[in-house]
Amino acid sequence: MSAPWTEWDHIVKLDPDKTLVDGESYADVCKTGTDAIEIGGTTGMTEEKMTEVIEPCAAAGREHDVPVYIEPSHPGTVVHADGLSGYLVPTVFNAGDIAWLTGVHKEWARMDAEIDWDRTHTEAYIVLNPDSSVAEYTQANCDLDADEVAAYATVAERMFGQRIVYLEYSGTFGDPDVVTAASDALDDATLFYGGGIGDYDAAREMGGRADTVIVGDLVHDEGCDAVRETVRGAKEAGQEPVEPDR
């Protein structure tokens, strides 16, 4: 059976340090048509805030048949709650501090006796917005040409066996040519793109290049109607014929 994310065009990423738009619920997020929900953020993450979001969100996900995953930013934010579909754990390939490649993972494996390895998967992050919290946090080297990003994607897939490569432009719309370069470099791994997707056109543009687009801030800033448009963009991009050079 293929991995669930190979079927996803669109993910909503909920930040437990931010609120939903007034009057909206996790059920409304599920009803946007997104394929999956990830829960995580970089700044202000605590176990308490994660728990407050995970429990009601996982319940809504079950009701509406939308899988809900934790994306932990450090081991202290991993909550083992009923109804979660699994754990998508970042590992940052261009981190300046290698703790974010394997070090915090080693601490997690040492400290957490309840890790469910069958439902734990890694995302090979390449962090590309130097002004984002995640770039600062991991001291990422974001000064990369398209061919360097493509080479990181190759290394992640071919040398480290990564099944998901994640181009992370958190907070800003990325360079489409870089996304195409990474896509071209991958054979079978799934390419996630996240950053600055705010409308149909942006989702369609990046959805035509990456396998899956991730929408974060929009759900907190504009709400579910705006997210629904990005789902439409990502899905319609996915229906386009594959370009000959991809």
Ligand SMILES: CC(C)=CCC/C(C)=C/CC/C(C)=C/CC/C(C)=C/COP(=O)(O)OP(=O)(O)O
């Ligand atoms: C080993 C375990 C369990 C966890 C470690 C996982 C790693 C290496 C995390 C480092 C990268 C990271 C912080 C990922 C979190 C997900 C992410 C990039 C969220 C987006 O954050 P931003 O949008 O930059 O920040 P804000 O919180 O300010 O919105």
Ligand SMILES: O=P(O)(O)OC[C@@H](O)CO
């Ligand atoms: O918040 P935005 O800019 O949509 O980014 C989405 C996601 O890639 C953040 O981890």
Ligand SMILES: [Mg+2]
């Ligand atoms: Mg963010």
